[in-house]
Amino acid sequence: MTHFTRGRLARFGLVGVAAAGLLLTGCSTVGSTSDAGSTGAADDGTFTVGFAVGGQPDADWQDLQGDVAEGLAKQRGWDFVELSNDNSEATATKNADIFIQKGVDVVMMFNGQPSANPVIAKKYEAAGIPVVTFDIAQPGWYFVGVDNAAAGTDGGTRLGELAKEKWDCKVDLVISAEGTAAGQINTWRTGNARDAVKETCPDIPEGNYVSYEADGNLTTSLANAPGIFAAHPDAKNILVVGLNDQAVVGALQAATQLGRDGSIMGWGQDGGLITGPNVDPNLVGSVMYFLEGYPAGAFEIADEIAAGNAPAVKDTGDDAAVSVQPCAVTADEAAEIPSIDQRVSELADAPKGTTEYDLYCKS
Amino acid sequence: MTATATPPATLFDDPVLPAHRRILNSFRGPVGSISATLVVTLLVGLVWVGPSFFSPSNIQIVGVSVAIPLIVGVMASFALLAGVVDLSIGSMVGFGAVIFNQLVAAGLDPWLVALITVVVGVVVGLTNAFVIVRFGAEPLAVTLGMLTLLRGLSQVIVVSAPPSTLIEPLYNVTQGAIAGFPTLLLIGIGVTLIAAGIVSKTRVGRKVQAVGGDDRAASRAGISVPKVRVIALVVSSVGAAIGGILYVGQLGSASNVLGTGLEFQIYAALMIGGYSITRGGVGNPIGALLGLLVVAGITNILNVTFTDPNYLDLITALILLAAVLVDRFRGGDSFE
Numbered sequence: 268m269t270h271f272t273r274g275r276l277a278r279f280g281l282v283g284v285a286a287a288g289l290l291l292t293g294c295s296t297v298g299s300t301s302d303a304g305s306t307g308a309a310d311d312g313t314f315t316v317g318f319a320v321g322g323q324p325d326a327d328w329q330d331l332q333g334d335v336a337e338g339l340a341k342q343r344g345w346d347f348v349e350l351s352n353d354n355s356e357a358t359a360t361k362n363a364d365i366f367i368q369k370g371v372d373v374v375m376m377f378n379g380q381p382s383a384n385p386v387i388a389k390k391y392e393a394a395g396i397p398v399v400t401f402d403i404a405q406p407g408w409y410f411v412g413v414d415n416a417a418a419g420t421d422g423g424t425r426l427g428e429l430a431k432e433k434w435d436c437k438v439d440l441v442i443s444a445e446g447t448a449a450g451q452i453n454t455w456r457t458g459n460a461r462d463a464v465k466e467t468c469p470d471i472p473e474g475n476y477v478s479y480e481a482d483g484n485l486t487t488s489l490a491n492a493p494g495i496f497a498a499h500p501d502a503k504n505i506l507v508v509g510l511n512d513q514a515v516v517g518a519l520q521a522a523t524q525l526g527r528d529g530s531i532m533g534w535g536q537d538g539g540l541i542t543g544p545n546v547d548p549n550l551v552g553s554v555m556y557f558l559e560g561y562p563a564g565a566f567e568i569a570d571e572i573a574a575g576n577a578p579a580v581k582d583t584g585d586d587a588a589v590s591v592q593p594c595a596v597t598a599d600e601a602a603e604i605p606s607i608d609q610r611v612s613e614l615a616d617a618p619k620g621t622t623e624y625d626l627y628c629k630s
Numbered sequence: 631m632t633a634t635a636t637p638p639a640t641l642f643d644d645p646v647l648p649a650h651r652r653i654l655n656s657f658r659g660p661v662g663s664i665s666a667t668l669v670v671t672l673l674v675g676l677v678w679v680g681p682s683f684f685s686p687s688n689i690q691i692v693g694v695s696v697a698i699p700l701i702v703g704v705m706a707s708f709a710l711l712a713g714v715v716d717l718s719i720g721s722m723v724g725f726g727a728v729i730f731n732q733l734v735a736a737g738l739d740p741w742l743v744a745l746i747t748v749v750v751g752v753v754v755g756l757t758n759a760f761v762i763v764r765f766g767a768e769p770l771a772v773t774l775g776m777l778t779l780l781r782g783l784s785q786v787i788v789v790s791a792p793p794s795t796l797i798e799p800l801y802n803v804t805q806g807a808i809a810g811f812p813t814l815l816l817i818g819i820g821v822t823l824i825a826a827g828i829v830s831k832t833r834v835g836r837k838v839q840a841v842g843g844d845d846r847a848a849s850r851a852g853i854s855v856p857k858v859r860v861i862a863l864v865v866s867s868v869g870a871a872i873g874g875i876l877y878v879g880q881l882g883s884a885s886n887v888l889g890t891g892l893e894f895q896i897y898a899a900l901m902i903g904g905y906s907i908t909r910g911g912v913g914n915p916i917g918a919l920l921g922l923l924v925v926a927g928i929t930n931i932l933n934v935t936f937t938d939p940n941y942l943d944l945i946t947a948l949i950l951l952a953a954v955l956v957d958r959f960r961g962g963d964s965f966e
């Protein structure tokens with residue numbers, strides 16, 4: 268049995284009291300707001316851009332956004348600091364504290380896990396730091412994104428035209444590779460593409476349109492698509508639209524694995540998989556957003572902030588601060604566009620205000 | 631208690647040593663080496679980052695990031711001590727957060743929802759314990775299954791953008807500070823001290839260590855091994871559920887990937903702090919605190935100097951390997 272001496276009991280009691288004190292002190296702050304997070308800022312006077320890359324797996328364009336932004340900051344003689352949100356809302360929140368501590372003048376970011384954005388927005392608002400967000404809108408932040416509704420319609424129209432040209436609109440199945448978590452963006456991209464196919468080929472029966480959850484990534488799409496093909500064993504001429512290239516290519520690869528790729532065409536969104544050496548032969552086109560080039564739009568806003576003329580905040584997809592122009596291209600046209608690394612390098616060297624649409628799509 | 635059920639006195643009693651010997655002895659153990667590592671980390675931070683490394687805002691950043699893993703880790707360490715690793719803590723943090731967030735968003739009272747979330751933690755812990763203790767299943771396999779199950783449930787519940795539930799009082803606790811010191815870290819340190827007291831100063835703690843160190847010997851000494859392990863697994867799950875609630879306070883929401891990989895982050899820090907995931911009975915919550923502070927300190931140095939974060943995993947792995955080697959050189963199985 269344990270024999271407590273008076274000294275041991277006293278020490279044990281002391282530790283217990285200290286621990287309880289700490290607990291009670293901690294709990295007693297309920298209702299009080301701290302200002303500790305806003306102290307210790309280190310601003311040396313140079314305009315500083317804080318850039319948070321998304322850190323999602325299989326998305327090289329997110330790191331490349333950081334490279335483009337660094338090049339553009341260097342062009343302007345600005346300081347540039349970069350962190351990765353690591354596809355984690357906790358890390359994104361911590362990064363906000365670090366940028367605030369650093370005393371950056373503007374933050375640019377793509378946050379792939381935006382559920383913490385309201386808390387992050389609260390921190391930046393308290394610190395008076397403007398934020399430019401890519402692709403996912405947040406009230407109070409400048410929104411830079413593609414016109415998703417137009418992008419969906421463009422892609423669906425081009426795919427419908429190809430179906431008319433090749434199959435005289437005799438289509439047995441129109442597959443929508445949905446990404447429902449993206450909400451309105453999915454409706455604009457996937458839904459509008461489907462509607463545009465209907466408009467171009469109005470005689471396709473309603474029952475030939477089917478959807479499945481692809482979650483915006485190739486792995487999930489590839490796992491879920493076979494069920495669709497199994498449920499429609501007689502479908503020959505097949506079209507695929509979806510939230511992004513990964514979702515569409517997942518369906519196309521599933522068709523290849525099942526031997527159902529004899530007569531299938533997919534049209535993607537975002538252009539992530541339409542350039543480079545390994546383009547799926549059935550991905551006949553995509554709508555390129557030049558995702559890696561979004562910082563070019565963000566720097567238009569930063570230029571005005573640096574000049575002391577911060578523009579009015581436009582923070583919705585319908586009314587974006589900078590609307591990125593979608594660029595619908597066939598696979599053949601995409602083959603003429605330089606690789607993503609070359610595009611990043613050319614954009615960093617291009618005159619101020621140049622976008623990748625200007626460089627690769629206008630012609 | 632009968633005479634036969636009373637454990638031998640030598641199992642629980644420390645020989646009384648002079649103060650200077652006790653201090654020296656404490657530095658021979660894992661807590662000593664991790665303390666030295668922490669001092670080195672702080673010195674590196676001071677030299678590399680400068681005095682701002684110890685600024686209130688930076689202490690706040692480190693404190694806020696380390697506090698929840700600390701609370702979860704300290705509670706999970708009871709399972710490690712009892713010789714049953716609980717791999718499901720990261721998913722339980724996420725699942726607890728998802729439940730709390732969704733129910734609060736649905737309009738239920740946050741206190742009631744917090745209670746429900748803790749009860750869910752109890753149920754998960756009992757489920758793990760039932761399979762492990764009742765059927766003698768391997769804890770690694772069972773809790774790995776629970777990890778997958780809870781992650782799947784989170785994904786089933788959160789199928790689109792999760793609702794935002796900024797609960798101001800909880801936000802103030804999780805993001806606030808008292809006199810420049812993070813409130814949540816104070817709470818975490820309080821929990822750690824209480825846990826350390828339980829482990830090293832009470833019969834309950836020593837029973838847990840005895841069960842983890844040698845369950846047959848503990849059983850012969852009259853300790854109910856199943857009971858200790860059931861309680862330890864429940865404590866572990868409840869700690870993770872509380873961690874989930876705190877994350878919702880800190881982040882204002884909960885996605886279906888919250889807590890992914892957190893178990894590895896926590897167990898790496900616990901191992902650095904002197905615990906073993908394959909060998910029960912060793913470790914002290916103070917070591918867990920120091921291990922987490924070392925990893926958080928290194929992370930912060932890399933963050934505030936805007937160094938490529940990919941180096942973090944490399945450095946953490948090297949420290950972990952060093953900790954394991956130091957443990958082996960020290961004679962890691964000596965307790966047994």
